[in-house]
Amino acid sequence: MKDKLKSLWQKLFGDSIRAFGVVSLVFLVSLAIAPAKNYFSEWRHYQHGYLKMIRNRSDAVTLQRHFQGEIQQIWLPELGVVDRCTSCHVGLKEASLADVNVQPFRPHPVIPHKLDQFGCTVCHRGQGAATTVAEAHNSTLAWEQPILPAKYIESSCGECHRGQLPGAPQLNQGRHLLSRNGCVHCHTVKLPDGKIMKATDDPPSLSHIADKTSREWIYAWLKDPQAYASTATMPNFKLSDDDTRDISAFLIANSTSLPEDTATLSAKPSSDPAAGASLYGESFCASCHAVQNAAGNLVGGNVGPELTRVGSKVKPEWLQAWLRNPRNYDEETAMPHYRFNDPQVATLSGFLLAKADSDLLANVHLEAATPEQIAHGKRLVSDYGCASCHEIAGIKKPENFAPELSRIGNKPVTQLIFLPGMQHTLPDYIAGKIKQPRAFAPGLKMPQYTFTTAQVDSLTTALLALNDRAATLPPSLLVVAPPESNYQPAGKAGKLMTDLACFSCHRINGHGGDMAPDLTWEGSSVQRQWLVEFLKNPNTLRPSLIRRMPKLNLTEGEINELTDYIMTVYQSPAGGRDSMPLSGYPQGQVELGKQLFYGKYACQGCHIVDSKTDKGYIGPTLTQVGSRLTAAWIFEWMKNPQALRPGTAEPNRAMSDEDARALTAFLISQKSGGKSEVARTKK
Amino acid sequence: MIRHFLTILTLFAAVLLTSCSHKTAAVPLPTPTAFGAAIVESSGGKQTAQAGTALPQPVVVQVNDEQGNALPGALIEFNAAPGVIVDPANGLTDSSGQVTTNVTLGGMAGRYQIVAYTTDKGRKRVALTIEEIALGYQQTLGRQLNDQYCERCHNPESTVERVSNFDNLEVKPHPFAEGDTLNKISDADLTAIIGHGGPALNKSALMPAWGNTLSKSDIQALISYIRAISDPPNRNAGPVYARN
Numbered sequence: 017m018k019d020k021l022k023s024l025w026q027k028l029f030g031d032s033i034r035a036f037g038v039v040s041l042v043f044l045v046s047l048a049i050a051p052a053k054n055y056f057s058e059w060r061h062y063q064h065g066y067l068k069m070i071r072n073r074s075d076a077v078t079l080q081r082h083f084q085g086e087i088q089q090i091w092l093p094e095l096g097v098v099d100r101c102t103s104c105h106v107g108l109k110e111a112s113l114a115d116v117n118v119q120p121f122r123p124h125p126v127i128p129h130k131l132d133q134f135g136c137t138v139c140h141r142g143q144g145a146a147t148t149v150a151e152a153h154n155s156t157l158a159w160e161q162p163i164l165p166a167k168y169i170e171s172s173c174g175e176c177h178r179g180q181l182p183g184a185p186q187l188n189q190g191r192h193l194l195s196r197n198g199c200v201h202c203h204t205v206k207l208p209d210g211k212i213m214k215a216t217d218d219p220p221s222l223s224h225i226a227d228k229t230s231r232e233w234i235y236a237w238l239k240d241p242q243a244y245a246s247t248a249t250m251p252n253f254k255l256s257d258d259d260t261r262d263i264s265a266f267l268i269a270n271s272t273s274l275p276e277d278t279a280t281l282s283a284k285p286s287s288d289p290a291a292g293a294s295l296y297g298e299s300f301c302a303s304c305h306a307v308q309n310a311a312g313n314l315v316g317g318n319v320g321p322e323l324t325r326v327g328s329k330v331k332p333e334w335l336q337a338w339l340r341n342p343r344n345y346d347e348e349t350a351m352p353h354y355r356f357n358d359p360q361v362a363t364l365s366g367f368l369l370a371k372a373d374s375d376l377l378a379n380v381h382l383e384a385a386t387p388e389q390i391a392h393g394k395r396l397v398s399d400y401g402c403a404s405c406h407e408i409a410g411i412k413k414p415e416n417f418a419p420e421l422s423r424i425g426n427k428p429v430t431q432l433i434f435l436p437g438m439q440h441t442l443p444d445y446i447a448g449k450i451k452q453p454r455a456f457a458p459g460l461k462m463p464q465y466t467f468t469t470a471q472v473d474s475l476t477t478a479l480l481a482l483n484d485r486a487a488t489l490p491p492s493l494l495v496v497a498p499p500e501s502n503y504q505p506a507g508k509a510g511k512l513m514t515d516l517a518c519f520s521c522h523r524i525n526g527h528g529g530d531m532a533p534d535l536t537w538e539g540s541s542v543q544r545q546w547l548v549e550f551l552k553n554p555n556t557l558r559p560s561l562i563r564r565m566p567k568l569n570l571t572e573g574e575i576n577e578l579t580d581y582i583m584t585v586y587q588s589p590a591g592g593r594d595s596m597p598l599s600g601y602p603q604g605q606v607e608l609g610k611q612l613f614y615g616k617y618a619c620q621g622c623h624i625v626d627s628k629t630d631k632g633y634i635g636p637t638l639t640q641v642g643s644r645l646t647a648a649w650i651f652e653w654m655k656n657p658q659a660l661r662p663g664t665a666e667p668n669r670a671m672s673d674e675d676a677r678a679l680t681a682f683l684i685s686q687k688s689g690g691k692s693e694v695a696r697t698k699k
Numbered sequence: 700m701i702r703h704f705l706t707i708l709t710l711f712a713a714v715l716l717t718s719c720s721h722k723t724a725a726v727p728l729p730t731p732t733a734f735g736a737a738i739v740e741s742s743g744g745k746q747t748a749q750a751g752t753a754l755p756q757p758v759v760v761q762v763n764d765e766q767g768n769a770l771p772g773a774l775i776e777f778n779a780a781p782g783v784i785v786d787p788a789n790g791l792t793d794s795s796g797q798v799t800t801n802v803t804l805g806g807m808a809g810r811y812q813i814v815a816y817t818t819d820k821g822r823k824r825v826a827l828t829i830e831e832i833a834l835g836y837q838q839t840l841g842r843q844l845n846d847q848y849c850e851r852c853h854n855p856e857s858t859v860e861r862v863s864n865f866d867n868l869e870v871k872p873h874p875f876a877e878g879d880t881l882n883k884i885s886d887a888d889l890t891a892i893i894g895h896g897g898p899a900l901n902k903s904a905l906m907p908a909w910g911n912t913l914s915k916s917d918i919q920a921l922i923s924y925i926r927a928i929s930d931p932p933n934r935n936a937g938p939v940y941a942r943n
Contacts, residue, residue: 114935114937114938115938116938117807117809117938117939117940122807122938125807125808125835125836125837126835126836126837126919126923127836127837128836128916165751165806166750166751166782166805166806166807167751167752167803167806168751169751169806182840182843183836183839183840183843185749185839185843186749186752313859315859468753469753469801469803470752470753470755473752473753615904616904617904617907618903618904618905618907621852621864621867621868621905621907622852622864631866631867631868632864632867632868633862633864633867634851634852634864656911658912663847665847665848665851667848667907667908667909667911667912668911668912669907669908669911670908670910670911
């Protein structure tokens with residue numbers, strides 16, 4: 017062995033010439049390493065692949081002209097972004113490569129931002145300065161944030177865009193769920209603009225719960241909220257039988273009674289299902305409340321709780337008190353105060369109480385609670401943070417009950433504990449935590465939600481947008497949300513509108529729901545007499561809608577109060593209400609309007625003027641529009657409907673004043689009574 | 700001496716190999732108790748979802764025997780392009796001969812092929828290809844505009860929440876998936892019809908002009924959505940992603 021080494025040494029360095037030759041050779045080789053590494057680099061390999069791919073295409077010449085070799089770079093000094101992704105993703109801007117389905121050569125899909133001004137990692141994350149796939153896409157020792165999976169890409173939109181964003185439905189839904197499902201009751205989410213995200217789910221107060229329901233129902237509900245109502249947003253706390261028993265004992269013992277709720281039944285619940293169904297329909301309860309039908313499908317809205325098994329839950333006394341005036345029990349409720357009379361309360365309560373499920377409470381047998389059980393129940397209620405969502409007399413709402421999520425999108429992976437078999441990335445962690453919160457460690461308090469996969473993904477998307485960059489973005493790059501309005505109408509009418517919960521469905525001055533038309537300019541739009549009649553007895557305006565204005569059983573005085581306020585206050589700045597007459601248009605102009613209606617503008621596609629011939633029912637029925645709307649409003653509407661009601665489905669036809677005036681003349685001649693009245697009664 | 704060393708080395712290598720292959724080994728397939736003759740789609744084909752997201756409805760396929768009756772206990776395996784998640788990726792048909800699976804599409808807009816396999820009595824593979832549509836940013840925007848402005852006339856199906864106006868129209872509009880007709884209309888012509896209304900191309904005035912309501916990019920987004928959902932597929936619908 018030693019001899020061999022010795023002879024090798026002799027061969028290489030035996031004399032000075034040999035030694036010089038060998039050393040020069042070694043130098044030469046080591047000098048060649050750098051260029052060779054460069055030559056065989058990954059990005060060059062992809063660029064060769066790209067050139068090979070485009071060679072045989074019909075558009076080869078154009079593509080070759082666009083091609084730039086070497087390392088490409090997009091630099092955004094404002095954001096500290098250096099992206100070299102385009103060194104490998106060479107065809108990003110080539111729309112003609114749309115048929116290519118191999119990466120890295122796919123063209124970028126159309127987005128509202130310019131690639132060379134926006135870079136890549138601003139949306140996709142990853143390490144932009146890297147020039148190898150592994151370093152750019154994955155997390156490395158020096159770079160934690162890997163590329164963002166496509167399904168969460170909208171979270172990057174949310175860093176700058178703080179409001180609703182058309183084109184990013186997942187982000188919108190995720191943000192909606194964060195408030196709607198009450199995540200932010202326990203988790204503080206401080207938005208980058210300093211505002212605290214508010215919940216929109218309004219969980220009921222439990223301070224008078226014994227008025228409303230039985231201990232048995234509370235037990236069944238706590239055990240499995242979704243067994244009572246599949247749509248329940250209340251999560252499952254996976255409580256043991258004993259814990260459930262004790263919490264229900266405490267809630268009942270802690271409840272105080274309201275005088276209205278325990279009043280003896282003034283009207284015996286009647287069992288006339290036909291009358292009940294008819295009143296339920298007329299009051300449009302289904303606009304807000306869902307009921308599971310025989311086929312198992314939910315029918316109805318999701319503003320109020322599902323009523324499929326409500327008869328197994330509520331006490332008759334409480335239900336009647338609630339129907340009479342829900343604001344006695346819950347001042348903030350979204351439910352209107354319907355002003356039902358005694359027979360109506362009897363009919364409706366009888367109808368609702370019949371919606372019972374005998375299986376729900378069949379296996380719940382509770383013995384009278386002991387003081388120890390009640391005390392234990394109270395401790396559990398504090399431990400589980402029930403008061404974060406529900407008002408409970410004697411228990412304070414806990415502060416910061418759960419970890420704050422304001423910067424969750426930047427949580428270092430090294431601080432996370434993953435489940436076995438889980439990918440070690442932040443998005444996977446967040447999604448896993450939402451899906452199975454209790455799996456991560458024994459004794460965790462976060463309850464089990466019933467989110468679908470799509471909902472988990474959208475929640476994850478919204479949470480990933482809460483990161484350092486979003487919080488530190490220069491204000492010039494922000495696209496802020498329109499400020500939230502807390503508009504409240506004034507005076508007696510304002511009180512009445514709150515009592516009737518108009519804002520649960522209607523929006524006025526940026527405040528309120530979106531189920532029914534925006535009333536901001538209602539006073540310019542309609543005629544006084546029509547509004548009075550409508551409030552007295554709402555008839556159908558849009559036959560294609562299933563959510564409609566309910567009959568609220570208002571008194572004459574209340575109707576006048578409301579009408580006066582609406583007519584005076586809710587005025588459009590465009591054109592005076594009385595600037596055009598309600599009748600007396602020349603016959604020729606009316607005729608021309610009719611021709612335009614049926615010919616040039618083909619309005620009968622969506623509207624009915626003559627119920628014998630017209631069929632369209634997308635827009636409101638216009639058989640009596642001349643008694644409903646003001647001429648000035650019709651004219652302005654013809655000129656530009658979106659200006660009056662943004663988002664309306666009626667297209668802007670850019671009409672000439674002459675056409676708009678003729679159509680106004682034609683439409684305003686459609687009065688109640690006369691020929692259209694005959695058609696209406698026939699129908 | 701060297702022989703010993705070699706045996707130890709081979710043993711070591713063998714242990715290393717088995718431990719590695721153990722890590723990557725898939726969960727063993729369930730053993731089928733029956734073998735069908737054909738595989739058919741029950742529901743869940745041709746759905747649209749945003750690229751990278753889960754389809755709204757599960758995909759349900761059914762195995763039939765020679766008589767065309769549903770067959771329980773047959774093995775179905777699903778296959779799709781990389782990036783597509785099919786969960787579960789295989790399963791035995793239930794008592795009604797069906798396997799239900801949830802599909803999350805890949806991150807790129809285009810069409811995704813999901814292939815369902817089963818084995819017949821002769822141990823031959825029987826396959827069924829189902830196509831799903833992934834929408835990119837522009838198509839998603841187009842879909843929203845469609846929901847807001849177009850669908851109530853152009854979609855003949857009514858739902859509980861949305862009554863269709865299709866039947867009320869004297870001249871019937873084209874449903875947007877109707878590729879046979881719409882694929883023959885160029886992008887420029889579609890832009891003209893949407894922007895200036897039906898009469899711009901001597902079509903019905905019942906199609907109003909939307910050019911003052913929708914922006915140019917809105918109209919482009921709508922067209923890209925129409926092209927994406929076209930059946931048969933439009934040549935601009937984007938690439939097809941299938942298992943290589």
